[in-house]
Amino acid sequence: MFPFMKIVKVKRKSMIINYTIAIILGLGGGLAVGAGFVAFLTVLGVIPRLTQLTKTKNYIRFYEWGVIVGAVTGSWISLREPIFRLPSILVVFIGLFAGVFVGLLAAALTEVLNVFPILAKRVGVAEKITYLLMAIVFGKIFGSLFHWIYFVDR
Amino acid sequence: MKDEMVYIRMRHRVQATISQNVKIGDLAQIVANDDVRQLVSVIPIHQVIKEDKKLIVIDVMKVIKAINEKYPNFEVQTMGVAQTIIEVFIKKKSIKPVYFIAVWLLLFIGAGLAVMNFHEDVSMQEVHQKLYEIITGEENPKPLLLQIPYSIGLGLGMILFFNHLFKKRINEEPSPLEVEMFNYQQALDHYVSVHENSESETKINDH
Structure with missing residues (x-):
């Protein structure tokens, strides 16, 4: 040896x-x-909210698997960084769905923090609360667009 | 001889005007024989005066006492909540549009700034650049093709969650916001009915 x-x-x-x-x-x-x-x-209760809106309570198992498969795929892509060379129109849909998901999260977070009921009571605009909601929605859209189109170049 | 049964269920919240004489019929639902119900529902319970606070709590015991004093032969059965909150309807001040616009702008700018900070915080720009490169194979420092739909989706997701498109609803169920408003009101009412009710908190020994 x-x-x-x-x-x-x-x-x-x-x-x-x-x-x-x-x-x-x-x-x-x-x-x-x-x-x-x-x-x-x-x-945050995003999935129950979505099933409630679409009346698809019976498929909640599949939604769970959707989340799991999505998370695993996302982590694999972010770690391995493969290149797919797919048509660029695809990113429009991915962007839209990603945005909807983040929007759901943001809305759920606002809701969990109980911002609106207190604000509406304090300012006394309980019946105009939809317009305040729209202020936040438009603020998010505008802020996001402003960020991507103008702010990132500064 | 107790022969007439009177069933009483206190209402949750009642609105009254200043100088209104609140009667049992205003405060509670009553089930009894027709003539008995007539007699009971007109028993006065509380005279709203200017010195009253905005919220007055009437305990069910006060109602029973009033009935017993006037008609000792009625047997009262109560069910449901034990207190009614009287909301004194002071001439409603309509909110000035200036305030409303200020709040609107506050929320608009705040929401926009919050989302920008969030994007910076999680390096969303880099993630989008990488994602764009992974899918299309091209490098693009400003992948707006991904980012503009993303921004629109952001608003769409919030609308979806709150189930509100201005006045139009996506389906008939109450939105989480309405449920949350209800819960908040319920909590406020509960607080008021315990703390503004002189009967519910009594000191047995004074030190």
Whole structure:
């Protein structure tokens, strides 16, 4: 036996340990982030709201899987950065759906924080609350467009 | 001899004007024989005076007492809530349009700024650039083809959540906002009915 064989063996052993640690770390981190993401979605109640609007309560299992598959695909894409070379019209739909999702989250967050009932009571505009809602909606759209078209160049 | 049953259910909230004499019939639903109901519903309970606060709480015990004093042979059964809140209707001040516009602008600018800060915070620009490159294979520092639909979708998502398109509703269910307003009002009413009600908090020993 040559002495360097032993060194290689030790190195391989330590590599296996390192990989195992890396796998456990990755799995643990992913578990925490995934659980947190689902908890966040649950607290905000976006999925129940969507099923209520579309009257598709029976398909809620599939929606769960949609979220899971979406999260896994997203994390894979963001880590591997593959290039697909698809027609660029596709990004219009992706952008629209991404926007709707973020809008749902933003609306749910406003709602969870109980901003509107208090504001409407204080200012005394309970019956004009729809217009205040529209102020926020237009503010979001305008702010977002302003950001992308003008602000990012500054 | 107690022979006439009177069933009473207090209403949640009642509006009254200044100098109105509030009767039991205004405060509660009454079920009894027709003539008995007539007699009971006109018993006065509270005279609203100028010195009253905006909200007056009437406990069901006061109602029972009033009935017992006048007609001792009626047996009263109560159900539902124990207090009615009388909201004294002071001449409604209509909000000045200036205030409304100010609040509107506040929300508009605030919402816009909040979304810009959010985009900067999560490096949305980089994410969009990367996403555009992943899908189309081209590099684009300003992927507006992705970002303009995104911005419109942002507003669409909020409208979807609140189920409100100006006056038009997307479906008939109450929107989360209406439920939230209801919950808030309920919590306020509960607070008022406990804290403004002199009967519900009594000190047994004074130190």
